[in-house]
Protein backbone atom coordinates (compact mmCIF):
# COMPACT_ATOMS: atom_id res chain seq x y z
CA UNK A 356 0.00 0.00 0.00
CA UNK A 357 1.48 3.35 -0.95
CA UNK A 358 0.03 6.37 0.78
CA UNK A 359 -0.38 9.64 -1.10
CA UNK A 360 2.16 12.18 0.02
CA UNK A 361 0.31 14.97 1.84
CA UNK A 362 0.07 18.37 0.21
CA UNK A 363 2.60 21.03 1.19
CA UNK A 364 -0.15 23.09 2.84
CA UNK A 365 -1.11 20.11 5.04
CA UNK A 366 2.50 19.57 6.06
CA UNK A 367 2.96 23.27 6.82
CA UNK A 368 0.13 23.09 9.37
CA UNK A 369 0.67 19.61 10.83
CA UNK A 370 4.25 18.36 10.44
CA UNK A 371 5.93 17.94 13.81
CA UNK A 372 3.03 19.25 15.88
CA UNK A 373 0.66 16.69 17.30
CA UNK A 374 -1.33 17.73 20.38
CA UNK A 375 0.63 17.79 23.63
CA UNK A 376 0.38 14.18 24.90
CA UNK A 377 0.00 15.25 28.55
CA UNK A 378 -2.24 18.33 28.50
CA UNK A 379 -3.88 17.95 25.09
CA UNK A 380 -2.86 21.52 24.22
CA UNK A 381 -3.46 21.73 20.49
CA UNK A 382 -1.07 24.55 19.72
CA UNK A 383 2.57 23.69 20.46
CA UNK A 384 3.27 25.11 23.93
CA UNK A 385 6.17 27.49 24.53
CA UNK A 386 8.53 25.46 26.71
CA UNK A 387 10.21 28.48 28.24
CA UNK A 388 12.70 26.52 30.31
CA UNK A 389 16.47 26.23 30.31
CA UNK A 390 16.65 22.70 31.70
CA UNK A 391 14.81 19.43 32.31
CA UNK A 392 14.82 17.09 35.32
CA UNK A 393 16.35 13.64 35.03
CA UNK A 394 14.50 10.52 36.18
CA UNK A 395 17.62 9.32 38.01
CA UNK A 396 21.40 9.20 37.64
CA UNK A 397 21.27 6.43 35.04
CA UNK A 398 18.80 8.39 32.90
CA UNK A 399 21.06 11.44 33.14
CA UNK A 400 24.07 9.38 32.08
CA UNK A 401 22.17 7.93 29.11
CA UNK A 402 21.14 11.39 27.98
CA UNK A 403 24.65 12.76 28.22
CA UNK A 404 25.94 9.74 26.28
CA UNK A 405 23.28 10.36 23.56
CA UNK A 406 21.98 6.83 24.20
CA UNK A 407 18.40 7.85 24.66
CA UNK A 408 16.17 10.63 23.35
CA UNK A 409 15.32 13.40 25.75
CA UNK A 410 16.07 16.89 26.90
CA UNK A 411 18.94 18.07 29.06
CA UNK A 412 19.38 21.75 28.45
CA UNK A 413 17.82 24.20 25.95
CA UNK A 414 21.18 24.99 24.35
CA UNK A 415 20.93 21.45 22.91
CA UNK A 416 17.22 20.70 22.53
CA UNK A 417 13.88 22.26 23.43
CA UNK A 418 10.42 20.77 22.81
CA UNK A 419 9.06 23.92 21.13
CA UNK A 420 12.12 24.33 18.94
CA UNK A 421 12.04 20.62 18.05
CA UNK A 422 8.60 21.02 16.47
CA UNK A 423 9.95 23.78 14.25
CA UNK A 424 12.96 21.62 13.34
CA UNK A 425 10.82 18.66 12.37
CA UNK A 426 8.39 20.85 10.46
CA UNK A 427 10.99 22.52 8.25
CA UNK A 428 12.82 19.22 7.75
CA UNK A 429 9.52 17.80 6.50
CA UNK A 430 8.77 20.76 4.24
CA UNK A 431 12.23 20.41 2.68
CA UNK A 432 11.89 16.63 2.31
CA UNK A 433 14.93 16.23 4.56
CA UNK A 434 15.80 13.82 7.36
CA UNK A 435 16.29 16.20 10.29
CA UNK A 436 16.53 19.85 11.24
CA UNK A 437 18.67 21.80 13.68
CA UNK A 438 17.46 25.28 14.61
CA UNK A 439 19.89 28.06 15.48
CA UNK A 440 19.67 31.62 16.76
CA UNK A 441 19.95 33.14 13.27
CA UNK A 442 20.69 32.25 9.68
CA UNK A 443 24.30 33.20 10.23
CA UNK A 444 24.51 30.93 13.26
CA UNK A 445 23.13 28.08 11.12
CA UNK A 446 25.90 28.63 8.57
CA UNK A 447 28.54 28.64 11.31
CA UNK A 448 27.23 25.42 12.87
CA UNK A 449 26.94 23.60 9.53
CA UNK A 450 30.49 24.44 8.48
CA UNK A 451 31.79 23.60 11.94
CA UNK A 452 30.67 19.99 11.40
CA UNK A 453 32.39 19.78 7.99
CA UNK A 454 35.59 21.78 8.22
CA UNK A 455 38.92 21.28 9.90
CA UNK A 456 41.53 23.99 10.20
CA UNK A 457 43.16 24.50 6.78
CA UNK A 458 40.16 23.13 4.85
CA UNK A 459 38.59 24.98 1.95
CA UNK A 460 35.08 25.39 0.54
CA UNK A 461 33.75 26.90 -2.68
CA UNK A 462 31.04 29.54 -2.41
CA UNK A 463 29.02 31.35 -5.03
CA UNK A 464 29.83 35.03 -5.55
CA UNK A 465 26.06 35.69 -5.63
CA UNK A 466 25.31 35.64 -1.92
CA UNK A 467 23.78 37.83 0.73
CA UNK A 468 26.46 40.43 1.55
CA UNK A 469 26.61 39.33 5.18
CA UNK A 470 27.48 35.79 4.09
CA UNK A 471 30.29 37.11 1.89
CA UNK A 472 31.77 38.85 4.92
CA UNK A 473 31.18 35.88 7.23
CA UNK A 474 32.93 33.48 4.84
CA UNK A 475 35.70 35.78 3.63
CA UNK A 476 36.69 37.34 6.92
CA UNK A 477 35.37 35.63 10.04
CA UNK A 478 35.65 32.03 8.77
CA UNK A 479 39.20 32.84 7.62
CA UNK A 480 40.09 33.53 11.25
CA UNK A 481 39.14 29.91 12.03
CA UNK A 482 41.34 28.61 9.24
CA UNK A 483 38.44 27.83 6.88
CA UNK A 484 39.27 29.23 3.47
CA UNK A 485 36.58 30.27 0.99
CA UNK A 486 37.19 30.05 -2.77
CA UNK A 487 34.73 32.17 -4.76
CA UNK A 488 33.03 30.99 -7.97
CA UNK A 489 30.66 32.89 -10.25
CA UNK A 490 27.60 30.61 -10.52
CA UNK A 491 26.49 31.93 -13.92
CA UNK A 492 28.82 29.28 -15.34
CA UNK A 493 28.62 26.16 -13.13
CA UNK A 494 31.92 25.00 -14.64
CA UNK A 495 33.57 27.65 -12.48
CA UNK A 496 32.92 25.35 -9.52
CA UNK A 497 34.77 22.49 -11.23
CA UNK A 498 37.70 24.80 -11.97
CA UNK A 499 37.82 25.94 -8.36
CA UNK A 500 38.02 22.40 -6.88
CA UNK A 501 41.07 21.49 -4.80
CA UNK A 502 41.66 18.41 -2.69
CA UNK A 503 41.10 20.45 0.48
CA UNK A 504 37.60 21.48 -0.62
CA UNK A 505 35.03 20.00 1.80
CA UNK A 506 31.81 21.66 0.65
CA UNK A 507 30.15 23.84 -1.97
CA UNK A 508 27.78 26.63 -0.89
CA UNK A 509 25.26 28.49 -3.07
CA UNK A 510 22.03 30.44 -2.73
CA UNK A 511 19.41 28.92 -5.07
CA UNK A 512 17.48 32.14 -5.54
CA UNK A 513 20.14 34.65 -4.57
CA UNK A 514 19.94 37.83 -2.51
CA UNK A 515 19.61 40.68 -3.60
CA UNK A 516 17.25 38.85 -5.90
CA UNK A 517 16.66 38.26 -9.54
CA UNK A 518 19.51 35.72 -9.83
CA UNK A 519 18.80 31.97 -10.00
CA UNK A 520 21.63 29.45 -9.57
CA UNK A 521 21.67 26.13 -11.43
CA UNK A 522 21.40 23.88 -8.37
CA UNK A 523 21.38 20.56 -10.22
CA UNK A 524 24.43 21.33 -12.36
CA UNK A 525 26.44 22.45 -9.33
CA UNK A 526 25.27 19.44 -7.27
CA UNK A 527 26.60 17.14 -9.99
CA UNK A 528 30.00 18.86 -9.94
CA UNK A 529 30.16 18.71 -6.14
CA UNK A 530 29.32 15.00 -6.15
CA UNK A 531 31.92 14.21 -8.82
CA UNK A 532 34.40 15.51 -6.27
CA UNK A 533 32.67 13.73 -3.36
CA UNK A 534 31.76 16.89 -1.50
CA UNK A 535 28.30 17.94 -0.30
CA UNK A 536 26.33 20.80 -1.79
CA UNK A 537 24.86 23.25 0.74
CA UNK A 538 22.03 25.46 -0.52
CA UNK A 539 20.83 28.57 1.28
CA UNK A 540 17.13 28.39 0.42
CA UNK A 541 16.10 31.52 2.34
CA UNK A 542 14.77 33.54 -0.58
CA UNK A 543 12.90 30.70 -2.26
CA UNK A 544 11.57 28.95 0.88
CA UNK A 545 10.64 25.25 0.73
CA UNK A 546 7.33 26.26 -0.85
CA UNK A 547 8.98 27.50 -4.05
CA UNK A 548 11.96 25.14 -4.21
CA UNK A 549 13.24 21.99 -2.50
CA UNK A 550 16.99 21.94 -3.20
CA UNK A 551 17.31 18.37 -1.85
CA UNK A 552 15.22 17.21 -4.82
CA UNK A 553 17.84 18.69 -7.14
CA UNK A 554 20.77 16.99 -5.47
CA UNK A 555 21.64 19.29 -2.57
CA UNK A 556 22.83 17.50 0.58
CA UNK A 557 22.23 20.22 3.18
CA UNK A 558 19.78 23.12 3.15
CA UNK A 559 20.12 26.24 5.27
CA UNK A 560 17.55 28.92 6.00
CA UNK A 561 17.51 32.26 7.66
CA UNK A 562 14.08 31.65 9.26
CA UNK A 563 14.18 35.35 10.11
CA UNK A 564 12.81 35.90 6.60
CA UNK A 565 9.81 34.19 4.96
CA UNK A 566 9.49 31.13 7.20
CA UNK A 567 8.75 33.29 10.24
CA UNK A 568 7.49 35.82 7.77
CA UNK A 569 6.43 38.63 10.06
CA UNK A 570 9.71 40.39 10.77
CA UNK A 571 9.49 39.63 14.49
CA UNK A 572 12.05 36.90 15.22
CA UNK A 573 15.61 36.02 14.34
CA UNK A 574 16.16 32.35 13.59
CA UNK A 575 17.99 29.91 11.39
CA UNK A 576 17.79 26.24 10.54
CA UNK A 577 19.98 23.52 9.05
CA UNK A 578 18.33 20.63 7.21
CA UNK A 579 20.22 17.34 6.89
CA UNK A 580 19.25 15.69 3.60
CA UNK A 581 20.43 12.34 5.00
CA UNK A 582 22.02 11.03 1.82
CA UNK A 583 25.68 12.01 1.92
CA UNK A 584 28.14 9.24 2.83
CA UNK A 585 30.34 10.91 5.43
CA UNK A 586 32.24 7.72 6.13
CA UNK A 587 33.37 6.90 2.57
CA UNK A 588 36.86 8.11 3.53
CA UNK A 589 38.48 10.10 6.30
CA UNK A 590 37.79 13.62 4.99
CA UNK A 591 34.97 14.34 7.48
CA UNK A 592 36.48 13.26 10.79
CA UNK A 593 33.92 15.16 12.87
CA UNK A 594 31.29 12.83 11.41
CA UNK A 595 33.18 9.60 10.76
CA UNK A 596 35.95 9.38 13.38
CA UNK A 597 35.55 8.44 17.07
CA UNK A 598 34.65 11.62 18.93
CA UNK A 599 36.75 12.19 22.05
CA UNK A 600 34.10 14.34 23.74
CA UNK A 601 31.62 11.45 23.51
CA UNK A 602 34.12 8.74 24.49
CA UNK A 603 34.72 7.51 20.98
CA UNK A 604 31.20 7.64 19.53
CA UNK A 605 31.10 8.06 15.72
CA UNK A 606 28.24 10.33 14.68
CA UNK A 607 27.61 8.95 11.22
CA UNK A 608 27.83 5.32 12.26
CA UNK A 609 25.66 5.79 15.34
CA UNK A 610 22.96 8.09 13.96
CA UNK A 611 23.03 7.03 10.31
CA UNK A 612 21.15 9.33 7.99
CA UNK A 613 20.76 12.04 10.63
CA UNK A 614 24.36 11.86 11.82
CA UNK A 615 25.22 15.25 10.37
CA UNK A 616 22.27 16.88 12.15
CA UNK A 617 23.27 15.19 15.42
CA UNK A 618 26.84 16.46 15.09
CA UNK A 619 25.54 19.99 14.43
CA UNK A 620 23.52 19.75 17.63
CA UNK A 621 25.70 17.74 19.98
CA UNK A 622 28.97 19.45 18.99
CA UNK A 623 28.10 22.75 17.27
CA UNK A 624 25.23 23.95 19.44
CA UNK A 625 26.81 22.44 22.54
CA UNK A 626 30.19 24.13 22.12
CA UNK A 627 29.52 27.27 20.08
CA UNK A 628 26.19 27.94 21.74
CA UNK A 629 23.83 29.78 19.35
CA UNK A 630 20.57 28.07 20.34
CA UNK A 631 17.24 29.47 19.16
CA UNK A 632 15.05 30.93 21.90
CA UNK A 633 11.88 28.84 22.46
CA UNK A 634 9.77 31.97 22.18
CA UNK A 635 11.23 32.76 18.76
CA UNK A 636 10.71 29.13 17.78
CA UNK A 637 7.03 29.53 18.67
CA UNK A 638 6.64 32.70 16.59
CA UNK A 639 8.48 31.20 13.61
CA UNK A 640 6.41 28.02 13.92
CA UNK A 641 3.21 30.04 13.85
CA UNK A 642 4.50 31.87 10.79
CA UNK A 643 5.36 28.62 9.03
CA UNK A 644 1.71 27.51 9.10
CA UNK A 645 0.76 30.20 6.57
CA UNK A 646 3.92 29.95 4.46
CA UNK A 647 2.17 28.63 1.33
CA UNK A 648 -0.56 31.28 1.46
CA UNK A 649 1.91 34.08 2.02
CA UNK A 650 4.33 32.93 -0.68
CA UNK A 651 1.53 32.81 -3.26
CA UNK A 652 0.64 36.41 -2.45
CA UNK A 653 4.27 37.58 -2.16
CA UNK A 654 5.05 36.15 -5.62
CA UNK A 655 1.88 37.42 -7.30
CA UNK A 656 2.45 40.90 -5.88
CA UNK A 657 6.14 40.90 -6.84
CA UNK A 658 5.34 39.98 -10.43
CA UNK A 659 2.77 42.79 -10.68
CA UNK A 660 5.17 45.35 -9.20
CA UNK A 661 8.04 44.17 -11.42
CA UNK A 662 5.84 44.37 -14.52
CA UNK A 663 4.75 47.87 -13.58
CA UNK A 664 8.36 49.01 -13.11
CA UNK A 665 9.56 47.39 -16.34
CA UNK A 666 7.16 49.44 -18.45
CA UNK A 667 7.72 52.71 -16.56
CA UNK A 668 9.88 55.24 -18.40
CA UNK A 669 11.58 56.48 -15.22
CA UNK A 670 13.02 52.99 -14.64
CA UNK A 671 16.32 52.00 -16.29
CA UNK A 672 16.20 48.25 -15.59
CA UNK A 673 14.46 45.58 -13.48
CA UNK A 674 16.12 42.33 -12.33
CA UNK A 675 13.35 39.86 -11.45
CA UNK A 676 13.62 36.22 -12.55
CA UNK A 677 9.85 36.04 -13.01
CA UNK A 678 9.96 38.45 -15.97
CA UNK A 679 10.12 36.68 -19.33
CA UNK A 680 13.06 38.83 -20.51
CA UNK A 681 15.20 38.04 -17.42
CA UNK A 682 18.35 36.05 -18.27
CA UNK A 683 17.35 33.79 -15.36
CA UNK A 684 13.78 33.20 -16.55
CA UNK A 685 14.62 29.70 -17.84
CA UNK A 686 16.24 28.64 -14.55
CA UNK A 687 13.33 30.18 -12.64
CA UNK A 688 10.88 28.08 -14.68
CA UNK A 689 12.85 24.98 -13.76
CA UNK A 690 13.55 25.59 -10.07
CA UNK A 691 10.76 28.01 -9.07
CA UNK A 692 7.69 27.07 -11.08
CA UNK A 693 5.31 28.49 -8.46
CA UNK A 694 6.88 31.95 -8.51
CA UNK A 695 10.23 33.70 -8.53
CA UNK A 696 10.00 34.99 -4.97
CA UNK A 697 9.42 38.56 -3.91
CA UNK A 698 12.88 40.08 -3.58
CA UNK A 699 14.35 41.86 -6.55
CA UNK A 700 16.31 44.92 -7.62
CA UNK A 701 15.77 47.73 -10.08
CA UNK A 702 17.49 50.95 -11.10
CA UNK A 703 16.18 54.44 -11.85
CA UNK A 704 17.41 56.48 -14.80
CA UNK A 705 18.14 59.25 -12.30
CA UNK A 706 20.82 57.09 -10.63
CA UNK A 707 21.99 57.50 -7.02
CA UNK A 708 20.15 60.81 -6.40
CA UNK A 709 16.83 59.51 -7.70
CA UNK A 710 17.28 56.33 -5.67
CA UNK A 711 17.74 58.07 -2.33
CA UNK A 712 14.82 60.38 -3.13
CA UNK A 713 12.57 57.42 -3.93
CA UNK A 714 13.42 55.79 -0.62
CA UNK A 715 12.64 59.03 1.20
CA UNK A 716 9.27 59.50 -0.52
CA UNK A 717 7.68 56.04 -0.25
CA UNK A 718 4.97 55.80 2.35
CA UNK A 719 3.95 52.12 2.56
CA UNK A 720 7.41 50.65 1.95
CA UNK A 721 9.56 50.50 5.09
CA UNK A 722 13.17 51.58 4.70
CA UNK A 723 15.07 48.91 6.58
CA UNK A 724 17.65 46.15 6.22
CA UNK A 725 15.58 42.97 6.16
CA UNK A 726 13.65 40.86 3.65
CA UNK A 727 10.78 38.39 3.69
CA UNK A 728 8.30 40.33 5.83
CA UNK A 729 4.52 40.60 5.31
CA UNK A 730 5.25 44.35 4.98
CA UNK A 731 6.90 45.65 1.84
CA UNK A 732 10.48 46.77 2.37
CA UNK A 733 12.86 48.96 0.42
CA UNK A 734 16.55 49.70 0.66
CA UNK A 735 19.11 51.61 -1.36
CA UNK A 736 22.20 49.49 -0.67
CA UNK A 737 24.75 52.03 -1.95
CA UNK A 738 23.70 54.61 0.64
CA UNK A 739 23.22 52.11 3.50
CA UNK A 740 24.40 48.49 3.75
CA UNK A 741 27.17 48.89 1.15
CA UNK A 742 28.08 52.49 1.92
CA UNK A 743 31.63 51.71 3.04
CA UNK A 744 32.56 50.02 -0.26
CA UNK A 745 34.11 51.66 -3.33
CA UNK A 746 31.83 52.10 -6.33
CA UNK A 747 33.64 49.24 -8.04
CA UNK A 748 33.06 46.93 -5.08
CA UNK A 749 29.43 48.02 -4.91
CA UNK A 750 28.85 47.08 -8.54
CA UNK A 751 30.52 43.67 -8.08
CA UNK A 752 28.24 42.99 -5.12
CA UNK A 753 25.14 43.86 -7.16
CA UNK A 754 24.75 47.06 -5.14
CA UNK A 755 25.82 49.73 -7.60
CA UNK A 756 24.84 53.38 -7.08
CA UNK A 757 21.51 53.08 -8.88
CA UNK A 758 20.39 49.73 -7.37
CA UNK A 759 17.23 49.64 -5.25
CA UNK A 760 16.17 46.41 -3.55
CA UNK A 761 12.54 45.64 -2.84
CA UNK A 762 11.06 42.91 -0.68
CA UNK A 763 7.43 42.84 -1.73
CA UNK A 764 4.94 42.10 1.04
CA UNK A 765 1.40 40.80 1.03
CA UNK A 766 -0.46 44.12 0.91
CA UNK A 767 -2.66 45.01 -2.06
CA UNK A 768 -0.44 45.13 -5.17
CA UNK A 769 -2.22 48.20 -6.52
CA UNK A 770 -1.43 50.15 -3.36
CA UNK A 771 2.25 49.20 -3.60
CA UNK A 772 2.38 50.23 -7.25
CA UNK A 773 0.65 53.55 -6.47
CA UNK A 774 3.15 54.20 -3.67
CA UNK A 775 6.17 53.58 -5.92
CA UNK A 776 4.54 55.60 -8.69
CA UNK A 777 4.12 58.70 -6.53
CA UNK A 778 7.54 58.28 -4.95
CA UNK A 779 9.37 58.14 -8.30
CA UNK A 780 8.17 61.71 -8.76
CA UNK B 781 5.48 -8.08 1.29
CA UNK B 782 7.05 -4.83 0.17
CA UNK B 783 10.33 -4.30 2.00
CA UNK B 784 10.99 -0.82 0.60
CA UNK B 785 8.44 0.85 2.84
CA UNK B 786 6.61 -0.43 5.89
CA UNK B 787 3.38 1.01 7.19
CA UNK B 788 3.50 2.59 10.64
CA UNK B 789 0.90 0.12 11.88
CA UNK B 790 3.02 -2.88 10.75
CA UNK B 791 6.06 -1.68 12.71
CA UNK B 792 4.00 -0.50 15.69
CA UNK B 793 2.27 -3.91 15.78
CA UNK B 794 5.63 -5.70 15.98
CA UNK B 795 6.98 -3.41 18.67
CA UNK B 796 3.76 -3.79 20.69
CA UNK B 797 3.61 -7.60 20.43
CA UNK B 798 7.23 -8.47 21.12
CA UNK B 799 8.60 -8.41 24.66
CA UNK B 800 11.78 -10.51 24.42
CA UNK B 801 14.37 -9.57 21.82
CA UNK B 802 17.52 -11.54 21.03
CA UNK B 803 20.15 -9.13 19.80
CA UNK B 804 22.67 -10.90 17.58
CA UNK B 805 25.94 -9.00 17.39
CA UNK B 806 25.38 -7.12 20.65
CA UNK B 807 28.55 -5.34 21.70
CA UNK B 808 29.93 -5.06 25.22
CA UNK B 809 31.48 -1.75 24.25
CA UNK B 810 29.28 1.03 25.56
CA UNK B 811 29.90 3.43 22.64
CA UNK B 812 28.78 0.97 19.94
CA UNK B 813 25.38 1.42 18.26
CA UNK B 814 24.14 -2.01 19.40
CA UNK B 815 24.83 -1.11 23.02
CA UNK B 816 22.84 2.13 22.57
CA UNK B 817 19.92 0.22 21.10
CA UNK B 818 19.99 -2.46 23.81
CA UNK B 819 20.08 0.10 26.60
CA UNK B 820 17.25 2.10 25.06
CA UNK B 821 15.01 -0.91 24.46
CA UNK B 822 15.57 -2.13 28.02
CA UNK B 823 14.42 1.29 29.17
CA UNK B 824 11.20 0.79 27.21
CA UNK B 825 10.47 -2.45 29.06
CA UNK B 826 11.84 -5.03 26.62
CA UNK B 827 13.99 -7.90 27.76
CA UNK B 828 17.00 -7.86 25.44
CA UNK B 829 19.19 -10.98 25.37
CA UNK B 830 22.63 -10.45 23.84
CA UNK B 831 24.05 -13.02 21.42
CA UNK B 832 27.77 -12.82 20.65
CA UNK B 833 30.10 -15.86 20.59
CA UNK B 834 33.08 -13.72 21.59
CA UNK B 835 31.32 -12.63 24.77
CA UNK B 836 29.49 -15.87 25.63
CA UNK B 837 29.08 -16.29 29.37
CA UNK B 838 29.78 -12.64 30.13
CA UNK B 839 27.12 -10.10 30.98
CA UNK B 840 26.06 -7.03 29.01
CA UNK B 841 23.73 -4.59 30.73
CA UNK B 842 22.77 -7.20 33.31
CA UNK B 843 21.95 -9.95 30.80
CA UNK B 844 23.95 -13.13 30.17
CA UNK B 845 25.45 -13.30 26.69
CA UNK B 846 24.85 -16.46 24.65
CA UNK B 847 27.00 -17.83 21.83
CA UNK B 848 24.05 -18.53 19.54
CA UNK B 849 20.29 -18.18 19.36
CA UNK B 850 19.80 -21.88 20.13
CA UNK B 851 21.57 -21.48 23.48
CA UNK B 852 18.98 -19.04 24.82
CA UNK B 853 16.95 -20.86 27.50
CA UNK B 854 13.79 -18.69 27.25
CA UNK B 855 11.32 -18.08 24.41
CA UNK B 856 12.35 -15.27 22.07
CA UNK B 857 9.80 -13.09 20.23
CA UNK B 858 12.11 -11.18 17.93
CA UNK B 859 15.63 -11.60 16.59
CA UNK B 860 17.38 -8.29 15.93
CA UNK B 861 20.47 -8.68 13.72
CA UNK B 862 23.42 -6.33 14.14
CA UNK B 863 25.33 -8.34 11.53
CA UNK B 864 26.18 -7.84 7.89
CA UNK B 865 23.92 -9.18 5.15
CA UNK B 866 26.04 -12.31 4.49
CA UNK B 867 25.58 -13.48 8.07
CA UNK B 868 21.78 -13.26 7.95
CA UNK B 869 20.84 -16.66 6.38
CA UNK B 870 22.36 -18.65 9.25
CA UNK B 871 20.72 -16.39 11.83
CA UNK B 872 17.44 -16.68 9.96
CA UNK B 873 17.55 -20.48 10.07
CA UNK B 874 18.15 -20.42 13.82
CA UNK B 875 15.42 -17.80 14.34
CA UNK B 876 12.95 -20.11 12.60
CA UNK B 877 14.14 -23.08 14.68
CA UNK B 878 13.71 -21.36 18.03
CA UNK B 879 10.20 -20.19 17.13
CA UNK B 880 10.85 -16.44 16.93
CA UNK B 881 7.99 -14.46 15.38
CA UNK B 882 9.98 -11.58 13.94
CA UNK B 883 13.28 -11.35 12.05
CA UNK B 884 14.60 -7.79 12.15
CA UNK B 885 17.69 -6.57 10.25
CA UNK B 886 19.42 -3.38 11.31
CA UNK B 887 19.89 -0.15 9.37
CA UNK B 888 21.90 -0.79 6.24
CA UNK B 889 21.25 -4.56 6.30
CA UNK B 890 19.06 -6.28 3.70
CA UNK B 891 18.91 -9.92 2.67
CA UNK B 892 15.96 -10.67 0.43
CA UNK B 893 16.50 -14.46 0.34
CA UNK B 894 16.53 -14.70 4.11
CA UNK B 895 13.47 -12.44 4.28
CA UNK B 896 11.54 -14.77 1.94
CA UNK B 897 12.60 -17.83 3.88
CA UNK B 898 11.54 -16.29 7.19
CA UNK B 899 8.22 -15.18 5.74
CA UNK B 900 7.58 -18.64 4.33
CA UNK B 901 8.03 -19.96 7.89
CA UNK B 902 5.46 -17.44 9.17
CA UNK B 903 7.80 -14.84 10.62
CA UNK B 904 7.33 -11.13 10.11
CA UNK B 905 10.38 -9.41 8.62
CA UNK B 906 11.78 -5.90 8.87
CA UNK B 907 14.95 -4.87 7.02
CA UNK B 908 17.18 -1.79 7.02
CA UNK B 909 15.62 -0.28 10.15
CA UNK B 910 16.62 0.13 13.78
CA UNK B 911 14.07 -0.84 16.45
CA UNK B 912 15.33 1.96 18.69
CA UNK B 913 14.80 4.56 15.99
CA UNK B 914 11.43 3.06 15.05
CA UNK B 915 10.32 3.08 18.66
CA UNK B 916 11.45 6.69 18.96
CA UNK B 917 9.69 7.59 15.73
CA UNK B 918 6.36 6.01 16.62
CA UNK B 919 6.39 7.19 20.25
CA UNK B 920 7.24 10.74 19.21
CA UNK B 921 10.59 10.81 21.02
CA UNK B 922 12.59 11.06 17.80
CA UNK B 923 10.90 14.39 17.09
CA UNK B 924 12.58 15.75 20.23
CA UNK B 925 15.82 15.96 18.25
CA UNK B 926 14.20 17.48 15.17
CA UNK B 927 14.06 14.29 13.10
CA UNK B 928 11.40 14.06 10.41
CA UNK B 929 9.20 11.15 11.59
CA UNK B 930 6.89 11.22 8.62
CA UNK B 931 3.88 11.18 10.94
CA UNK B 932 1.00 13.65 10.85
CA UNK B 933 -1.55 13.27 13.61
CA UNK B 934 -4.11 15.41 15.41
CA UNK B 935 -4.44 12.70 18.09
CA UNK B 936 -3.19 13.19 21.61
CA UNK B 937 -1.94 9.60 21.94
CA UNK B 938 1.13 8.58 19.93
CA UNK B 939 1.20 5.22 18.09
CA UNK B 940 3.39 3.67 20.80
Ligand SMILES: Cc1ncc(COP(=O)(O)O)c(C=O)c1O
Nearest residue numbers: 441442443467514541561563574
Ligand atom coordinates in the same frame (compact mmCIF):
# COMPACT_ATOMS: atom_id res chain seq x y z
C1 LIG C 1 20.02 34.74 1.88
C2 LIG C 1 20.35 35.00 3.29
N1 LIG C 1 21.06 34.09 3.99
C3 LIG C 1 21.40 34.29 5.27
C4 LIG C 1 21.05 35.45 5.93
C5 LIG C 1 21.48 35.62 7.36
O1 LIG C 1 20.42 35.37 8.19
P1 LIG C 1 20.22 36.04 9.63
O2 LIG C 1 20.08 37.49 9.40
O3 LIG C 1 18.99 35.36 10.16
O4 LIG C 1 21.44 35.69 10.42
C6 LIG C 1 20.30 36.42 5.26
C7 LIG C 1 19.92 37.67 5.95
O5 LIG C 1 19.65 38.68 5.35
C8 LIG C 1 19.96 36.19 3.91
O6 LIG C 1 19.25 37.09 3.22
